[in-house]
Amino acid sequence: MATRTIELVYDNHSHMQVTADSVLDGDDAHKHQLRLEDEVVRLEDGRRRYTCPYCLEPLSIRGSTDRIYHFAHPRNPGAECPYRSGFVLSKDEWEALSYNGAKESAAHRQVKSWIAESLRADRNIAADSVVEDERMQSWRDRSKWRKPDVRASRDGKTLVFEAQLSTTFVATIAARRKFYLGEGALLFWIFREFTLSESEMRFSERDVFYNNNWNIFAIDAHSVEASRQAGELQLWCRWQEPVAQGGSIQYRWHKKLVGFSELTLDFGRQRAFYFDFEAALKEANAKLMGEKAAAFHEERRARQFENRPYISPRVEAKLDTDIAVWLGLEARYATMSSDLERVWIAADEATKFSTRRVQDYAYAVLAPYLRAACPTAPKTLEGREDLRLILGALISLRLGRIVGSRAVNLKHLEDMVFGAAFGYYSVFWYAAGIHGRLSDIGYDVRDSIASRNYGIYRQKKNDNDEVRTADFDRAFYILFPELQPAR
Incomplete structure (x- = not known):
């Protein structure tokens, strides 16, 4: 009786690894339609749609008398496979086999070729430094090595590129990052295509995206031609921009074809990015904090005015609004020093408002920020x-x-x-x-x-x-x- 022992397969249409369960779910009609489709593909281009990610042999869909549908290797395979031999492998060994197997797909070879072609078009990269599938041995420990898809040198720095099409386990990403970090090289993960929807991003894409300052790179025939025209490596970059809006941080997707000279290279953290997400997030949070602090300040002033009936709250609020517009004051730590200096100078030159009133307003806006770091700072300058x-x-x-x-x-x-x-x-x-x-x-x-x-x-x-x-x-x-x- 057949059992479903092959859990993971490579889909040559989607260029990604998928679980056997996700393909073989459905009723009998669906499975038999898949069987016929697989044979049609084989007749058209001589290969099956699904292959084994470990031994690279073509797989066919078979079923047993008790209706258990499964993937199976050829009856006379040309390579040994852990799935068939019953080898006992560790988790790391299984992941390494899967990763290396995915690298042999036609789609992977295409992306690798695009990367090399784009690098050779870059006038700042020596053509003879661009190599494919060549072993890179550690200068620290000669027993350790990696074989990146493409390697090149620019401005005396080593750049390594890995074409990423299928699921790459985070352990593999971490191991390669550690190796290249120790060698003083910078690792780029290059995708063929990926979604702009965060909810649809694969785990391997998220592992790269969130650890690369929320930037991710892709390559295609269009970007290769752009590299040739510009004389510089061009890559598609997608990133998210954080924006303070409606009392929270919203994230907006962007896409742009960017040149290598536009990237920030962070060798120490193994990152290369076009848009500085971390800096933008800090600024958006500061703006959001400023909005919340201003709202809190206005609410507090409104409560205070209720206890001062001899001053019209409406007039008082209008005056503060006018001061705010006149000063253009935006309270945040990054600009607080210059803002305070500007306010004190402006107060001296004020004709419409008194010096003390401008100073009082400015301090009241800054106070919530100051008190966050210095709880003993007074809330106002009164007294x-x-x-x-x-x-x-x-x-x-x-x-x-x-x-x-x-x-x-x-x-x-x-x-x-x-x-x-x-x-x-x-x-x-x-x-x-x-x-x-x-x-x-x-x-x-x-x-x-x-x-x-x-x-x-x-x-x-x-x-x-x-x-x-x-x-x-x-x-x-x-x-x-x-x-x-x-x-």
């Missing part, structure tokens, strides 16, 4: 004139001119910080040194006001360390990155 003063003072030191305060010059600004923001005086003194403003303030003159104030501060701090206000330290590092190495 915190010391903080308002030191923020303006640090920006003034960076610019070399006064913004955001009534100080006449940097010497006057130092004295104001000493008197009204004493807890932050050490921050001011350190920033003055970072920006080369010590002599402008007078710290280099022994009997100057600045030197006297600094001496008093040091004495008080030595007597009691709590005179230094530390609630904003981590926030300072975000707003003024140049201060980070010191305090």
Whole structure:
């Protein structure tokens, strides 16, 4: 009685490995239609539709008296096969046989030829460096080697290409990645075709796609011709772009024919990509966080206005909207330092809005971000004139001119910080040194006001360390990155 012992077959029409169950599911009529179709294919081109992924022998569909339909090898096979011989193989050995078998298909040979032809058309790749199916032996351990489909050299770097048509086990992908990483080479997985629907992506495609910064490459006759015309390797690239929309991150598919010079080569992480998904995702998340923070801020302001009946909430909200449009403020860590500086300068030049109101609005927008990294940062500048003063003072030191305060010059600004923001005086003194403003303030003159104030501060701090206000330290590092190495 026949049993279904062959679990995996190679479909020469779809150019992929499929399970026997997926082909032989259905009623008897379906199976007999498949049998006839298989014979028609054999008569037309001399080969069967299905082959064994291990020994590459053609397979036929047979059935037994008890209606168990199965795939079978030829009665007189030309090669030994683990399926037929009953060899006991490990999981890795089975996967290696399957992978190597798939590489011998006509479709695989076509893709391999396209890759080599495109590389030879690239003016930056030496034609004699392009080799197919040649063993690459490890220079670290001579007992280890791989045989990539195509290998070439560009700018002194070794590039290896594997044509990917069928299911490749993640263990095979990982093993090859590890080998080429150790050899200083960069591995490209090249597909013949793949879907733009994430739900329909095969596991092997996902293993490559998600680990290649959400980029995946393909080749066809059109891209080969484009390589010849451009004098540079051209590949189809598909990627997903993350976009903040409707309160969540949405992913949009894109497709483009890209040249090799447009790719980012990351040898250390074994990646090559056209679109930097990770950077785009970080930016989209920052934008989303900004939208949520702004919504939270507006909701909080609305609750606060309910307790202030003498000010019209509608008028207050409109004024803030006008300020937001005027400033064009977009709060996120990547631009927060420049945004704060821009706001403090804009506040000095404001005619429609008061300086304090512009500063208050900007800080309220930035506060949720600052508090995420520095929980001790206050929610508002209300009642915190010391903080308002030191923020303006640090920006003034960076610019070399006064913004955001009534100080006449940097010497006057130092004295104001000493008197009204004493807890932050050490921050001011350190920033003055970072920006080369010590002599402008007078710290280099022994009997100057600045030197006297600094001496008093040091004495008080030595007597009691709590005179230094530390609630904003981590926030300072975000707003003024140049201060980070010191305090």
